[in-house]
Amino acid sequence: MKGMQSINQSGGTPRYTGHIRKAEDDAPGWSPGPRRGSPAQLASELERIDGKGYGAYHDIAGGWDFPGFTLWVDRVQGDPYASPSRCRVVVPAGTAGLPSHLLRPRPRRLACADFLARRFGEAVAAAGGDVRAAAVGWAGAKGGEMGVDVPGQYVLERTAVQVGHEGHVEARFTVALPAAGRSVLGRWARSVLTEALPRYVNAALRHASLDAAALAAHADAAEDAAAARAALPALGLVAFVADGAVLPRADGASQAPMPAAWAVLSRAPESQAVVLTLPHAGRVRGLGIRRGVTLIVGGGFHGKSTLLQALEGGVYDRIPGDGRELVVTDPRAVKIRAEDGRRVCGVDISPFIGHLPRGRGTRAFLSADASGSTSQAANIQEAVEAGATALLIDEDTSATNFMIRDARMRALVSRGKEPITPFVEHVRRLAACGVSTVMVIGGSGDYFGVADTVLCMEEYEVRDVTEQAKRIATEFAAAEGGAGREEGRPPRDAVEQLVEISQTRAVGESLRWAARMLPQGPALTLPQMLDRLDAEMDQEGLDAITHSGEPAGDLARPRRFEIAAAINRWRSAHLEQCTGS
Known part of the structure; x- marks a missing residue:
């Protein structure tokens, strides 16, 4: 520890809080200024400051009451080249009109907010409101664009749009208040804030303007995923992959699904099949990945890493149409990899790395430039300390000497001369302590003898080869070959379960x-x-x-x-x- x-x-910076306290209260807990007046008064104010120095925009900070919503200008940028101004709109529950079935339980409300954020961003983009004017010279007109943090494939708790317990909606966005040089272009700002913004709010933040069936399906998918994830512990599972899931992506640079006509849809072998009963999808059959030690094996390019990547993201809900909506994973599962050059401070890696040359200790290991093996050991120890109950590992991004030592290497370099105790010797102890491992292995059979389940990917289909792998482990004292990185594989972020820049x-x-x-x-x-x-x-x-x-x-x-x-x-x-x- x-x-x-x-x-x-106690003390600290005052924070904005309470924006979802009451449906009837659309005033924020944090306010940049008083309520100022009507949209006509905001338009008049912007007309008044037209042509003045850019600092005059600070005069519009505060709240403006529009029909059906309040605009809050929270922070006004000090310069046309500074970060855009922060604004938000608060739509009362009566105006938003969200049905009660979208507000509870919590996964439905988060999915509802996610859906509204997508529609809000789409409304702005469809009107070209997110396009920045290109200035010609320093004195040319610039700015004017609105920025909305539009979600990707995942349904996350986010600040772009939030829905209160009783149904009011708050949407946050930025506006680059327009200028010529450093002079206010008030008439242009007026068109953005008093003309375009109400159209976006009406199109995206009122239930009456939305595709009600699509919104309900968005909430249903999130509730089903949450229910499936909640069912895992009682079934002794680390993860679940529904039959019919589309695991591959359209290409390496996209999170969109491969067209179903091209993809091989997931289907569980009978020996590993589990049936879940979900609130909306009903009975769903799929692959149950059990607690303990699970290997995913197979030839190169047959889908091993694709399955593991689907499991990595299964700690979050996904949008309808992603293809992996019902690929769910223990929310405390952590992807582990080697990370050459990372900083390690005060981590006890002695279970994996014992004595180091010149008497250097490993019970409180410190390095500004850790090796592959020491970084992977530290990553495991830190994940377990933070509460991880499952580790996801791909040998392609692991340190070879951390994962295995074959018989020939042990014969040449004795245990007394090798400080690393390979992971294969610890994986069962971790399982006994309640930390499961799901591992992609393509180059080493040493793990066959310690695995509970061995799944083989063949042309993107899953086969249960557990008995065959155990028989091989019995016949061979040590597997031939060793684990290593696939040549030419592009590097990925070290913390791979961050799925959005937000x-x-x-x-x-x-x-x-x-x-x-x-x-x-x-x-x-x-x-x-x-x-x-x-x-x-x-x-x-x-x-x-x-x-x-x-x-x-x-x-x-x-x-x-x-x-x-x-x-x-x-x-x-x-x-x-x-x-x-």
Whole structure:
């Protein structure tokens, strides 16, 4: 365990909170100024400041009451070249008109907000409202575009659009307030805020204007995925892959599904089939990946890594049409890989890496430039410390000497001269402690003898080869060959379960939160700090972590594991190993 300095229990930057407190209350908990008046008065104000210095835009900060919604101008940029101004609209429940079946349980409400964010972004884009004017020369007209944080394939808790428990809607966006040089173009701003914006709100944030069937299907898919994920523990499963799932993507640069006409649809072998009963999809048959040690084997390019990548993302809900809507994974599953060059501070990697040359210890390992094996050992220890109950590993992104040592290498380099105890010797102990492993293996049979289940991918279809693999393990004392990286495989991000840039931004805000909260009070372990952070986000939403105290519209919630990964790689942070409880 690593001890960290304390979280400040009082004080700090005032934060925007309470935006979903009551359906009838559309006033924010954080306000940049008073309510100002009607859209006609906002138009008049923008006309008044037309041609003045850019700072005159600060005169429009505050709330403006439109028919059916309130526009809040939260932060006005100080310069046409600065980050765009932050705004939001709050639509009361009576105007939004969202049916109660979309508001509960929580996965449905998050999916409803996700759907509205997509429609809001589409409405802006369809009108060209997201296109920045190209200035000709310094004094040319520039700006004018609206920015909406449009989601990708995943349904996440995000700040772009939020839906209150009783049905009011808050949508956040940015506006690059237009200018010529550094002079206000008030008439142009008036057209954006008082003419275009009401059209976008009407088209995207009112139930009466939406495709009700598509919205309901969006919520149904999220509720089914959440129900499937919740069913895993009682069934002894790490993950579930529904029959008919489309696992491959359209191409390597896209998260969109491969057209179903080209893809081989997933189907579970009978020996590994499980049937779930879900709220909307009903009875769904699929592959149940059981707790313990599961290997995914097969020839190159037969779909092993594609299956594992689907499982990585299965910790989140996906949108209808993704193809992997009912590929769900234990939400505490963490992808592990080697990470040459990462910073490691105060991690006990001694179970995997024992004595190092010149007496260097590994019980509180410190390195600014860790090797593949030491980084992978640290990644496992840190994930378990943060609460992981399953590890997802692909040998292509693992350190060979960390994964295995074959008989010939053991004969040449004795155990006394080799500090690394390979993962194959620990994987069963981890399973006994409640930490399962799902591993893609293509080059080493050493793991056959320690696996509970062995699944073989053949031309993208899953076969159960467990008995055959166990027979081979009995016949051979050691497998031939070894694990290694596939030549020419492009590098991927080290923290692979961050699926949207909005999550990465939220991780950055979490680091700022930690820096603000740590200076005073008793020391906290990293899990304790993550518990505190999770509790604050559960209570206040993502606004709990914003460093400015202003409502941000471009964040999506990351898991504690990805936040922990960032903290553990934070080169300026000082982490110390602590003993005791």
